[in-house]
Amino acid sequence: MRPHRVVGRIREEGEWNLLLPWLRSDAGFATGTSDTSDCDNQMVKRFEGRTVIVTGAARGMGASHARGFVEEGANVVVADVLEEEGRLMARQLGARAEFVSLDVRSPEQWAAVVETAERAFGPVSVLVNNAGVTWHDVAIVDSDPADWQRVIDTNLNGAYLGMRAVVPSMRKAGGGAIVNVSSSVAMIGLPRIAPYVASKWALRGLTKCAAMEMAQDSIRVNSVHPGMTITPMVDDIVDEVTAFTSTLAIPRAADPAEITNLVLYVASDEASFSTGSEFVADGGAILGPARPWQPELTGG
Ligand code: NAD
Numbered sequence: 001m002r003p004h005r006v007v008g009r010i011r012e013e014g015e016w017n018l019l020l021p022w023l024r025s026d027a028g029f030a031t032g033t034s035d036t037s038d039c040d041n042q043m044v045k046r047f048e049g050r051t052v053i054v055t056g057a058a059r060g061m062g063a064s065h066a067r068g069f070v071e072e073g074a075n076v077v078v079a080d081v082l083e084e085e086g087r088l089m090a091r092q093l094g095a096r097a098e099f100v101s102l103d104v105r106s107p108e109q110w111a112a113v114v115e116t117a118e119r120a121f122g123p124v125s126v127l128v129n130n131a132g133v134t135w136h137d138v139a140i141v142d143s144d145p146a147d148w149q150r151v152i153d154t155n156l157n158g159a160y161l162g163m164r165a166v167v168p169s170m171r172k173a174g175g176g177a178i179v180n181v182s183s184s185v186a187m188i189g190l191p192r193i194a195p196y197v198a199s200k201w202a203l204r205g206l207t208k209c210a211a212m213e214m215a216q217d218s219i220r221v222n223s224v225h226p227g228m229t230i231t232p233m234v235d236d237i238v239d240e241v242t243a244f245t246s247t248l249a250i251p252r253a254a255d256p257a258e259i260t261n262l263v264l265y266v267a268s269d270e271a272s273f274s275t276g277s278e279f280v281a282d283g284g285a286i287l288g289p290a291r292p293w294q295p296e297l298t299g300g
Pocket of ligand 1: 055056057058059060061062079080081082102103104105130131132133154158181182183184225226227228229230231232233234
């Protein structure tokens with residue numbers, strides 16, 4: 001039995017002893033006491049047969065997350081505004097992936113994505129709200145309100161609309177997990193990138209409200225906070241990324257696969273006791289500089 005179903009039954013029936021077999025050995029990871037014969041059980045793929053929606057999955061981190069879920073046995077809806085890249089990505093992932101065109105700012109398109117996911121693969125168990133846009137190097141006083149709105153609409157409202165759309169489907173699945181991809185900047189302030197920072201802080205807060213509301217449906221909601229990661233989003237600021245990351249405790253940018261590992265964990269039953277929580281993978285960026293600035297890296 002899946003842990004979220006066990007927890008749901010415990011809540012309904014007050015049968016705490018239902019949890020005991022699962023804690024003792026079914027899941028292996030829970031007790032840390034299993035002998036090596038449990039290794040075979042642990043080879044079962046973490047998302048076998050489950051339906052997963054990943055937004056912004058045509059490229060960058062979203063594509064890496066979609067690939068990770070397929071490798072773990074899931075059926076994945078690759079949702080993105082980039083139709084050509086999205087279709088290509090789904091084709092590369094094989095029969096257990098399907099592309100659906102989605103602008104996360106549209107409630108109507110969200111309804112269509114959930115309907116397509118259910119029709120193709122069954123009720124949705126996992127949603128990764130990964131789609132996002134950024135805004136570089138403009139002071140608030142010089143900014144265009146339309147640009148502000150575009151970032152907030154995508155990064156914050158898009159995740160809100162996604163959560164709202166999938167809950168009925170997750171109820172049919174008996175529970176689920178939502179991962180909201182925020183950023184390490186949701187823990188700090190940064191100049192000249194205000195709407196991005198504000199949207200990621202707000203998404204962190206929204207995650208906590210959703211976790212409290214959705215627990216009754218055995219849906220866990222958590223936020224993941226990547227630091228600098230090499231994707232098309234940072235293509236045009238590679239020098240700045242190199243200079244910034246050179247000062248960190250782990251002095252480099254992340255590979256998308258390193259963030260995918262965290263997303264898979266948070267979405268999986270291994271994280272069955274985590275909801276409303278923040279999972280950071282940022283090379284120590286929030287700690288501040290751990291070593292001297294290296295101007296030779298930027299020529300500065
Ligand atoms: P990316 O630009 O490579 O990919 C973002 C994807 O989102 C693209 O495929 C894009 O088409 C899609 N998208 C944008 N607007 C959309 C919309 N309205 N509807 C549907 N899809 C839309 O960026 P990435 O670096 O892979 O970023 C993924 C997530 O991680 C974003 O939320 C981003 O803010 C966050 N993040 C990135 C970094 C980084 O350093 N790259 C760091 C922290 C957080």
